[in-house]
Amino acid sequence: MLQEPDRTGPPVRTSVWLDGRPVARTRRTDRTDHPSGLDRDRITAVSLRLLDAEGPGKFSMRRLAAELGVTAMSLYWYVDTKDDLLELALDAVFAEIEVPVAEGAETDEETDWREQLLELAARYRAVLVRHPWASPLIGKYLNVGPRSMDFSAAVKAIVARTGLSPRGQMGAIAAVFQFVYGFSTVEGHFVQRCAEAGLGQDAYFRHAMGAIGEQPRLAGAFAGVEETRELRGGGTVEEMRERDFTFALDLLVAGIETMRAREEESEAGEGPERS
Amino acid sequence: MLQEPDRTGPPVRTSVWLDGRPVARTRRTDRTDHPSGLDRDRITAVSLRLLDAEGPGKFSMRRLAAELGVTAMSLYWYVDTKDDLLELALDAVFAEIEVPVAEGAETDEETDWREQLLELAARYRAVLVRHPWASPLIGKYLNVGPRSMDFSAAVKAIVARTGLSPRGQMGAIAAVFQFVYGFSTVEGHFVQRCAEAGLGQDAYFRHAMGAIGEQPRLAGAFAGVEETRELRGGGTVEEMRERDFTFALDLLVAGIETMRAREEESEAGEGPERS
DNA sequence: ACCTGAACACCGTTCAAGT
DNA sequence: ACCTGAACACCGTTCAAGT
Numbered sequence: 001m002l003q004e005p006d007r008t009g010p011p012v013r014t015s016v017w018l019d020g021r022p023v024a025r026t027r028r029t030d031r032t033d034h035p036s037g038l039d040r041d042r043i044t045a046v047s048l049r050l051l052d053a054e055g056p057g058k059f060s061m062r063r064l065a066a067e068l069g070v071t072a073m074s075l076y077w078y079v080d081t082k083d084d085l086l087e088l089a090l091d092a093v094f095a096e097i098e099v100p101v102a103e104g105a106e107t108d109e110e111t112d113w114r115e116q117l118l119e120l121a122a123r124y125r126a127v128l129v130r131h132p133w134a135s136p137l138i139g140k141y142l143n144v145g146p147r148s149m150d151f152s153a154a155v156k157a158i159v160a161r162t163g164l165s166p167r168g169q170m171g172a173i174a175a176v177f178q179f180v181y182g183f184s185t186v187e188g189h190f191v192q193r194c195a196e197a198g199l200g201q202d203a204y205f206r207h208a209m210g211a212i213g214e215q216p217r218l219a220g221a222f223a224g225v226e227e228t229r230e231l232r233g234g235g236t237v238e239e240m241r242e243r244d245f246t247f248a249l250d251l252l253v254a255g256i257e258t259m260r261a262r263e264e265e266s267e268a269g270e271g272p273e274r275s
Numbered sequence: 276m277l278q279e280p281d282r283t284g285p286p287v288r289t290s291v292w293l294d295g296r297p298v299a300r301t302r303r304t305d306r307t308d309h310p311s312g313l314d315r316d317r318i319t320a321v322s323l324r325l326l327d328a329e330g331p332g333k334f335s336m337r338r339l340a341a342e343l344g345v346t347a348m349s350l351y352w353y354v355d356t357k358d359d360l361l362e363l364a365l366d367a368v369f370a371e372i373e374v375p376v377a378e379g380a381e382t383d384e385e386t387d388w389r390e391q392l393l394e395l396a397a398r399y400r401a402v403l404v405r406h407p408w409a410s411p412l413i414g415k416y417l418n419v420g421p422r423s424m425d426f427s428a429a430v431k432a433i434v435a436r437t438g439l440s441p442r443g444q445m446g447a448i449a450a451v452f453q454f455v456y457g458f459s460t461v462e463g464h465f466v467q468r469c470a471e472a473g474l475g476q477d478a479y480f481r482h483a484m485g486a487i488g489e490q491p492r493l494a495g496a497f498a499g500v501e502e503t504r505e506l507r508g509g510g511t512v513e514e515m516r517e518r519d520f521t522f523a524l525d526l527l528v529a530g531i532e533t534m535r536a537r538e539e540e541s542e543a544g545e546g547p548e549r550s
Numbered sequence: 551a552c553c554t555g556a557a558c559a560c561c562g563t564t565c566a567a568g569t
Numbered sequence: 570a571c572c573t574g575a576a577c578a579c580c581g582t583t584c585a586a587g588t
Contacts, residue, residue, distance in 0.1 A: 012472045012479070018486035035569095035571065061562065072562085074572050082562065136411045139460045144487060167507045170515075171522025178457030178523075179450055185414045186453070197287045204287070211293035212419060232442045240445075247446025247534070248453075254537075255530025259522070262529075310552065310588095336581065347581085349553050357581065 015142045016084040036070050040078050044088040051089060056133040090137045091145030097123050099154035113161040114253050120158060121249055125184040132188030163260050176252050183245060201237045290417045291359040311345050315353050319363040326364060331408040365412045366420030372398045374429035388436040389528050395433060396524055400459045407463030438535050451527050458520060476512045
């Protein structure tokens with residue numbers, strides 16, 4: 001069915017976590033084993049700091065090495081490629097998302113899944129906005145690092161309690177978390193742009209709107225934007241965005257509830273179903 | 276309130292469409308005016324072709340210039356920076372999304388907004404998957420090119436007919452189209468990865484799953500994945516993804532309907548509201 | 551008005567060599 | 570086992586110069 005001859009060609013590289021060199025390389029007796037005090041954890045931590053501070057555009061193997069007091073080539077002892085490094089940094093970002101419960105599904109009956117879902121979505125958003133460079137990487141890599149997996153597990157555990165069927169759960173997960181991903185990606189980049197321009201979000205927004213107004217070609221659309229802005233109840237850019245995010249999540253929760261009710265109906269109507 | 280001294284520092288660069296040189300530079304008498312037959316449209320078209328064919332990683336000013344039979348520096352006559360070029364290519368991508376109606380809101384009563392929303396979402400997704408390099412750019416730039424604006428206008432027009440309040444409309448737009456954006460971004464990258472690895476989507480998926488299974492650390496999560504896969508009804512990777520996308524959109528439509536009903540209720544309960 | 555060559559200050563990565 | 574120097578094949582962009 002597929003043109004894959006089982007075992008041919010070069011091995012497919014999927015992820016540091018899967019095809020990479022065994023992680024154990026870092027942890028020998030103690031870290032003073034390494035002349036420069038280098039190990040994967042330190043390299044990852046400094047990468048994350050640099051990416052936050054200077055942006056992905058200025059992040060290079062040479063820059064990172066300089067920060068670590070070492071030549072660029074030393075890094076290749078710990079990592080096969082720059083992409084590996086970015087995957088490590090990305091997984092470290094996921095570590096910042098506190099997940100509600102580790103494993104035990106005991107206290108689940110206590111707290112509402114709605115509450116937990118909103119909470120986790122808010123945390124995911126906060127992390128993506130705090131590290132805008134991470135969003136493109138989430139799209140790029142497989143996200144199978146331990147921290148990413150913990151996050152996925154938490155998401156699944158919460159959505160499992162909605163009462164949706166398994167395939168409904170998958171759809172709901174996609175709806176909620178791809179939304180948060182898309183929303184936060186755009187938000188994070190905008191925040192970053194403002195910071196780079198040295199403007200506040202409202203000032204930047206006004207500047208862009210002003211520039212649009214000057215373009216005769218876009219004047220019509222500009223009027224639409226202004227009008228919409230007023231209708232939305234005004235306020236700062238951040239207030240408007242906050243309202244949009246909250247409304248969208250409420251909408252998604254309402255959607256989940258409705259889909260669940262529909263599944264129940266069709267179950268009752270069709271009699272006992274298999275599986 | 277904001278530390279913006281009204282007029283200071285270097286002018287803020289927002290977008291080719293706003294701060295860029297006037298577009299007119301391209302169209303003089305006829306295009307044979309230009310010795311090399313170069314103009315913005317041709318440069319944009321070739322950029323798009325190269326980005327599709329070779330990926331964003333291999334796309335450079337030098338590579339593009341070579342394709343156009345010209346030195347890299349010639350391009351800077353038409354464009355201030357590589358980012359400008361990418362913004363132009365991105366807007367060209369939006370041109371591929373056919374929007375239902377141009378302006379006239381006449382036949383609106385005829386077709387259901389649900390139908391139109393699903394249709395537009397599907398087209399948006401198709402375009403993002405066809406041009407995976409475009410997704411990160413949507414996050415990066417302001418998207419105020421004429422084609423992007425046409426798309427936004429179409430989105431707004433459709434959602435306006437849901438009966439939601441203006442701020443509800445904004446939230447609904449965010450929920451639906453940020454979801455499609457997130458979903459399609461991940462999908463597009465995955466498709467691209469498979470193509471690069473020379474594997475089909477199922478083969479790549481199986482390869483990755485196999486690698487996960489070999490990692491003792493991730494074995495637990497792996498079991499979860501396999502289990503989920505079965506519960507979801509199996510089928511190919513593409514079939515499962517298709518089901519997720521459809522379910523999520525149904526969920527979103529249901530959510531819109533519910534939110535609208537709630538708005539109606541609270542309006543009736545509170546009596547006439549201002550605005 | 552449009553295009554070029556040379557140059558600047560960078561990249562990621564390889565490879566043989568050092569300790 | 571860990572780190573380095575030199576080198577390769579690239580980048581985006583500037584700037585003075587050509588036609």
